[in-house]
Amino acid sequence: MSTKNRKIIFYCMMAITFLAVTIYEFLTPNMSDDLIYWDTVHEAKSFFDLFGQEVEHWISHTGRSVSHMILRVFLFINVKGVFNVVAGGVFVLLSLLIYMNVQGKKKYDIKLYGYILAMLWFLDPAIANTVFWEDGACNYMFTMTIIMGFITLYRKNLDPANVSLFSEDVPSTVKEKNWVFALGMFLYGIVAGWCNENTSGGLILFMLIEISYRFIKNQKKFSFIKPWMISGLVGSLLGFLMMIISPGNYGRLDVTEEEHTGIMAILARFLKITLNIKNHYIILVAGFIVVLVFIFYLCERNELFIRTVRFMSLFFVLFVATCYALIMIPSSELRSYYGASVFLMTAIAQGIAALSKCKERRIKATLSAIIIVAGVLFLLGYFEDGANLARIKREFDERDAYLTEMAAAGEDEVEAPMLRPLWQTRFSVAYEADIQEDWQFWINFFMAQHYGLGTISGVERENWNEY
Secondary structure, three states: OOHHHHHHHHHHHHHHHHHHHHHHHHOOOOOOHHHHHHHHHOOOOOOOHHHHHHHHHHHHOOOOHHHHHHHHHHHHHOOHHHHHHHHHHHHHHHHHHHHHOOOOOOOOOHHHHHHHHHHHHHOOOOHHHHOOOHHHHHHHHHHHHHHHHHHHHHHHHHOHHHOOOOOOOOOOOOOOOOHHHHHHHHHHHHHHHOOOHHHHHHHHHHHHHHHHHHHHHOOOOOOOOOHHHHHHHHHHHHHHHHHHOOHHHHHHHHOOOOOOOHHHHHHHHHHHHHHHHHHHOHHHHHHHHHHHHHHHHHOOOOHHHHHHHHHHHHHHHHHHHHHHHHHHOOOOOHHHHHHHHHHHHHHHHHHHHHHOOOOOHHHHHHHHHHHHHHHHHHHHHHHHHHHHHHHHHHHHHHHHHHHHHHHHOOOOEEEEEOOOOOOOOOOOOOOOOOOOOOOOOHHHHHHHHHHOOOEEEEEOHHHOOOO
16 A cells, blocks of 8 residues: 555544544533532632642642643533543544554554554543543543653654654654753653652653663663753652642542551452453453564564564553552552553554564464454444443433422422433443432432532432423
């Protein structure tokens, strides 16, 4: 296929991805924590009051200030459509950042880009939480895009041959950077280090490994060090420190209960993390192993082979470290593994690029067949899941109108319908955040506060006939 045709298809894939994600975002209503933060944000009299709210949040709740400031800005704008469009763009940007970090790819590599999109779409078990829930997207997809952007910029300036977008690999011509660039890396580092505890920790580990590798390669001399390398690392450490010293973090830990204490608690956490990897990320782990074995057996022992194995090893280490960093806290949600999974997807993408250049035609045919099947599965499933999202949103909108009407009428104890259990889809967190029969259930309590009602009790939708 000619470069021109590959270019057209590549841009079409970007456009389709943007539309697919954006449409699903429009079909996802605000729910759960979105409503809680919305109420707080709309107490602000001006945009600058949001910063004061975030300081209070940092003190009382959590240190993830970057992600929650992003969320506050979107909620302050109070137009869900703005978030929907931006989120679609961020999803595409994240896919392109993964693509940029792959070495040895051909120009407009549509097969490689297809694999990246397929992994992001099919192999994120918490995609409802990380991409299609406003609070979760700000906490995970947006922050991981910031972190991958920093990694991409850092690697690009370590060696331009490491990173490219639409061009072939370019010769390595590292240029000196001035103090303005060093300052920019310091400021960017603060933001990237302040994103998410385990994933920002993975970013810091990435820089330490890269610097250590070059230190050893340079015969244990620091002559290779440039100011921006250190300023980026220091900025990330500072942002990370600001996140983990948040008093709110320790307040949340105090109310978290564990069955075990001491070393048994650590072992129990280790087991839980291992089981989460086994139960939810085994396809990615198996894919990494299979690709790496094929590379060792089929690829020539050239410079690309060395770079591929080193790159895949580095990002696999980041995956493992980012997962098991969660051992520091009593419990974690599946969405906390999102950044780790993106690191592993990046490693696999590098391996696929290397395999695409091997001379074994059966491997090339297999790679092509897999990505074509993934495309067909996407098309077949997209409309069904989209229909379920539309049905869920319709019920949310009907219930929202009803509860607003009841609040305006001065009602105190209100019953409202729960979602029908027919439309569950892995692209929606709605059923995890739906009201229950017990008016004391946490989401019932917060929704009652949101609408200005006394209590809200859930009723089976089949037994509901008020509208």
